[in-house]
Amino acid sequence: MTNKMVGVASLMGMVTALWAVFVYAPNEATMGVVQRIFYFHVSAGMMGYFAFFVVFVSGIAFLVNRDLKWDRVARCSAEIGVLFVTVNIAMGILWAKPIWGIWWTWDARLTLQLLLWILFISYLMLGAYIADPLKRASLQAVFGILAFIDVPINYMAIRWWRTQHPSPVIAGGTDSGLDPDMYIAFMITLAAFMLLYAYLLGHRLAVERTREDVEYFEQLVHSQ
Amino acid sequence: MNWLVVAYSVFFIAIFGYTLMMSRKQKDLDRRIEELRSLIKDSNIHE
Numbered sequence: 001m002t003n004k005m006v007g008v009a010s011l012m013g014m015v016t017a018l019w020a021v022f023v024y025a026p027n028e029a030t031m032g033v034v035q036r037i038f039y040f041h042v043s044a045g046m047m048g049y050f051a052f053f054v055v056f057v058s059g060i061a062f063l064v065n066r067d068l069k070w071d072r073v074a075r076c077s078a079e080i081g082v083l084f085v086t087v088n089i090a091m092g093i094l095w096a097k098p099i100w101g102i103w104w105t106w107d108a109r110l111t112l113q114l115l116l117w118i119l120f121i122s123y124l125m126l127g128a129y130i131a132d133p134l135k136r137a138s139l140q141a142v143f144g145i146l147a148f149i150d151v152p153i154n155y156m157a158i159r160w161w162r163t164q165h166p167s168p169v170i171a172g173g174t175d176s177g178l179d180p181d182m183y184i185a186f187m188i189t190l191a192a193f194m195l196l197y198a199y200l201l202g203h204r205l206a207v208e209r210t211r212e213d214v215e216y217f218e219q220l221v222h223s224q
Numbered sequence: 225m226n227w228l229v230v231a232y233s234v235f236f237i238a239i240f241g242y243t244l245m246m247s248r249k250q251k252d253l254d255r256r257i258e259e260l261r262s263l264i265k266d267s268n269i270h271e
Binding site: 041220224 | 228230231234242250
């Protein structure tokens with residue numbers, strides 16, 4: 001399946017997700033219509049975590065095999081992860097203001113999410129400052145693996161500590177849960193986000209491969 | 225309702241902006257590769 005087909009599938013997934021969020025899902029009783037931010041806010045956060053998990057796994061694969069293709073996957077996935085976490089934080093802020101009355105609070109979940117965002121921005125910046133590909137890939141692999149530690153802590157933060165951020169409604173234990181129709185809408189949205197991640201990663205990897213080809217041809221020209 | 229519209233606008237602007245940026249970058253790189261290929265061809269450099 002070419003990346004264009006994944007792109008079309010992802011576009012169709014997004015249209016279906018918008019239908020599920022705005023037409024299929026019922027209104028939440030206390031928050032009203034603004035609760036519909038939940039579907040894209042949580043899906044973006046989860047795909048951000050998944051993108052950083054790919055960085056973690058690719059980092060280990062690179063350190064074991066010393067194959068730069070794993071480094072390429074890790075860097076591209078980190079960039080998309082930062083994009084998803086940026087959207088997650090921005091949508092969270094826009095949900096917090098009408099519901100909590102504040103834009104931001106330094107509770108465990110929000111602080112760890114901001115830290116995660118900063119860590120992976122630093123990961124991308126680190127790559128920009130080291131010229132030697134093997135040295136850069138090794139350092140980024142170690143940094144990516146260590147930065148990923150924030151993800152499980154962040155996931156558990158709303159389970160371990162009492163936070164301003166709500167307790168989990170998915171996989172949160174016996175007292176938690178979603179209305180069945182809301183759950184279906186959320187699953188449709190999450191599936192659309194998975195397709196979107198696959199498309200963006202394919203697109204970003206294609207750009208990266210072309211950039212490497214350009215570098216190769218430039219070296220060839222300059223060596224003459 | 226306004227918050228909802230702003231939040232979803234932020235999402236779509238970010239995603240379409242990123243995709244557009246990647247497409248432009250790809251086009252620039254394709255153009256550069258063609259320039260380099262013709263330069264290599266003209267100067268008889270072996271790939």
